[in-house]
Amino acid sequence: AQTVTQSQPEMSVQEAETVTLSCTYDTSESNYYLFWYKQPPSRQMILVIRQEAYKQQNATENRFSVNFQKAAKSFSLKISDSQLGDTAMYFCAFMKHTGAQKLVFGQGTRLTINP
Amino acid sequence: DSGVTQTPKHLITATGQRVTLRCSPRSGDLSVYWYQQSLDQGLQFLIQYYNGEERAKGNILERFSAQQFPDLHSELNLSSLELGDSALYFCASSASGQGRSEQYFGPGTRLTVT
Numbered sequence: 001a002q003t004v005t006q007s008q009p010e011m012s013v014q015e016a017e018t019v020t021l022s023c024t025y026d027t028s029e030s031n032y033y034l035f036w037y038k039q040p041p042s043r044q045m046i047l048v049i050r051q052e053a054y055k056q057q058n059a060t061e062n063r064f065s066v067n068f069q070k071a072a073k074s075f076s077l078k079i080s081d082s083q084l085g086d087t088a089m090y091f092c093a094f095m096k097h098t099g100a101q102k103l104v105f106g107q108g109t110r111l112t113i114n115p
Numbered sequence: 116d117s118g119v120t121q122t123p124k125h126l127i128t129a130t131g132q133r134v135t136l137r138c139s140p141r142s143g144d145l146s147v148y149w150y151q152q153s154l155d156q157g158l159q160f161l162i163q164y165y166n167g168e169e170r171a172k173g174n175i176l177e178r179f180s181a182q183q184f185p186d187l188h189s190e191l192n193l194s195s196l197e198l199g200d201s202a203l204y205f206c207a208s209s210a211s212g213q214g215r216s217e218q219y220f221g222p223g224t225r226l227t228v229t
Binding site: 047101 | 146173219
């Protein structure tokens with residue numbers, strides 16, 4: 001079974017700073033997908049970024065980028081020029097490439113951006 | 116707005132009761148997923164339907180059941196409710212049943228069992 005671990009329950013940074021959220025996972029699969037979801041106080045789950053394991057290039061979406069280290073089974077999220085609206089819970093998630101298309105989530109990191 | 120709708124937004128009921136949560140996927144999406152978010156268990160996958168058929172099952176209790184109708188909306192039925200069933204229940208949809216399709220989440224239904 002796959003597991004996802006987020007070792008930072010809470011983080012706090014000042015507005016405009018850069019912050020990195022950590023995620024590690026365990027799987028015997030060779031091909032899979034990794035995601036970061038954001039859950040603001042509204043509780044809506046919002047997809048932030050996606051990485052396909054067979055792609056070596058790290059995914060980037062505007063101020064959000066990932067550092068995907070397949071051998072280390074590590075998938076961190078970097079938020080540049082952080083904004084107050086980035087305050088949210090962030091969940092790392094894993095999905096197998098084939099078979100059951102379920103997302104396996106980590107426990108989340110609560111990120112607070114301070115003015 | 117993800118395009119996925121869920122009703123009701125909030126539900127308060129008593130132990131032993133039965134409730135139905137409803138989900139309408141994004142237009143054109145064939146796959147529907149149900150997830151439960153609780154304080155002690157975190158976010159857990161319950162079940163997936165694809166074009167009316169059950170595709171995958173996760174940690175779904177026997178007291179819970181789901182179905183997807185011909186118009187592709189889905190319902191999650193929770194019966195013999197217990198205090199521990201209090202949680203936020205999310206529905207998500209994707210275009211296909213395969214991983215390359217992102218899952219888009221609805222706003223959730225908050226269930227409180229008293």
